[in-house]
Amino acid sequence: MHNHTDTWGISTEAFFGWHIAAATGAVVIALAIRGVALRKPTPELRTLTPPEMGVLTSDERAVRAAMAELERAAQTSGQGQHGRFTRIVRQRIDDAGGTAVPSQLVPTLPLPLLELRSDLVQAGYLNGNRERTLTRLTVVPVLIVAVVGAIRAGFTVVNENPVGYLPLVVICLALVVVTLLRLSRRTRFGQVELRRLKDEYSYLTPSSRPSFATYGATSAGIAAALFGPGRDGGWAPGCGGGSSPSSCSTFSSTVSCGA
Numbered sequence: 278m279h280n281h282t283d284t285w286g287i288s289t290e291a292f293f294g295w296h297i298a299a300a301t302g303a304v305v306i307a308l309a310i311r312g313v314a315l316r317k318p319t320p321e322l323r324t325l326t327p328p329e330m331g332v333l334t335s336d337e338r339a340v341r342a343a344m345a346e347l348e349r350a351a352q353t354s355g356q357g358q359h360g361r362f363t364r365i366v367r368q369r370i371d372d373a374g375g376t377a378v379p380s381q382l383v384p385t386l387p388l389p390l391l392e393l394r395s396d397l398v399q400a401g402y403l404n405g406n407r408e409r410t411l412t413r414l415t416v417v418p419v420l421i422v423a424v425v426g427a428i429r430a431g432f433t434v435v436n437e438n439p440v441g442y443l444p445l446v447v448i449c450l451a452l453v454v455v456t457l458l459r460l461s462r463r464t465r466f467g468q469v470e471l472r473r474l475k476d477e478y479s480y481l482t483p484s485s486r487p488s489f490a491t492y493g494a495t496s497a498g499i500a501a502a503l504f505g506p507g508r509d510g511g512w513a514p515g516c517g518g519g520s521s522p523s524s525c526s527t528f529s530s531t532v533s534c535g536a
């Protein structure tokens with residue numbers, strides 16, 4: 278017979294055992310579904326533009342890459358063969374009166390950045406809406422078990438019965454849900470490719486003080502895309518490594534350096 282003090286007519290020990298089993302099964306199912314859902318055929322390697330390399334990390338990196346290309350091209354008195362995104366960034370800078378910084382330009386480029394990301398989602402470099410939706414669905418089994426456990430713990434406390442380690446299990450399941458909901462910006466292929474690109478262009482890191490007068494505008498864009506500003510925040514690829522912040526903080530209508 279069940280003790281009349283047992284919540285829902287089930288002893289704490291019995292419920293705890295069933296709950297642990299259900300929690301373990303739910304986590305295993307969630308991980309299995311996630312693994313299958315996020316698995317993609319290995320895409321074909323393609324040559325990325327500097328803004329595409331930048332968007333692998335963030336939208337701002339993509340804008341930085343475009344601006345670095347424009348800076349370097351302006352310094353060499355040539356417009357260069359810029360891609361569509363870089364040309365749009367140039368137009369936004371002109372619209373802003375020739376003065377702009379990446380963080381201010383990002384909100385003005387929602388559609389161009391969406392197109393840039395969408396291309397890399399299709400190419401297999403970035404995770405998109407499909408992957409985010411599937412990621413949310415994978416946590417449903419774990420979430421159900423956690424909610425049941427939380428409700429049981431609440432009723433048990435109200436009935437002044439011992440709850441044992443049940444609250445701890447519920448907390449652990451909540452942490453699992455939060456972890457499973459996290460989705461990297463890049464796919465596994467994108468992660469590998471970003472590391473490969475950083476290795477390939479390691480000579481463009483700020484610490485190497487690369488000469489972009491020699492490497493050219495595209496290399497300046499790649500440096501900004503892969504490595505961003507220097508540690509002090511004052512490194513601007515389009516103006517050469519080690520430039521002071523003031524020397525490259527403003528842009529004319531041709532995005533040339535110098536205040």
